[in-house]
Amino acid sequence: MRPATHGLRLAHGVKWRAFTDGVVVHVAETCETHLLPPHCVALFDTSGAGAKSDGVRDADPGERPDTASPGLRELPDDTLQALVDLKIFDRVN
Numbered sequence: 001m002r003p004a005t006h007g008l009r010l011a012h013g014v015k016w017r018a019f020t021d022g023v024v025v026h027v028a029e030t031c032e033t034h035l036l037p038p039h040c041v042a043l044f045d046t047s048g049a050g051a052k053s054d055g056v057r058d059a060d061p062g063e064r065p066d067t068a069s070p071g072l073r074e075l076p077d078d079t080l081q082a083l084v085d086l087k088i089f090d091r092v093n
Contacts, residue, residue, distance in 0.1 A: 023036045
């Protein structure tokens with residue numbers, strides 16, 4: 001497994017909503033909203049139940065993306081780092 005896929009969790013205060021054409025993510029810390037491509041929904045749906053587009057979802061503290069999910073495995077390391085830089089995800093040890 002790539003080193004960048006280890007130790008990621010959704011940042012505190014992140015809210016997201018999945019749509020068929022992408023994922024809208026609001027980062028409370030920076031007051032920024034980002035639109036991510038649809039394949040990124042796997043990063044946010046850690047429940048395994050499938051992302052729902054009928055409401056906004058807060059990240060649970062300590063929630064981590066599934067490192068085995070195809071969406072995460074397909075993302076390049078620099079993309080994962082960009083998500084950390086945007087404060088959507090935090091690195092944890």
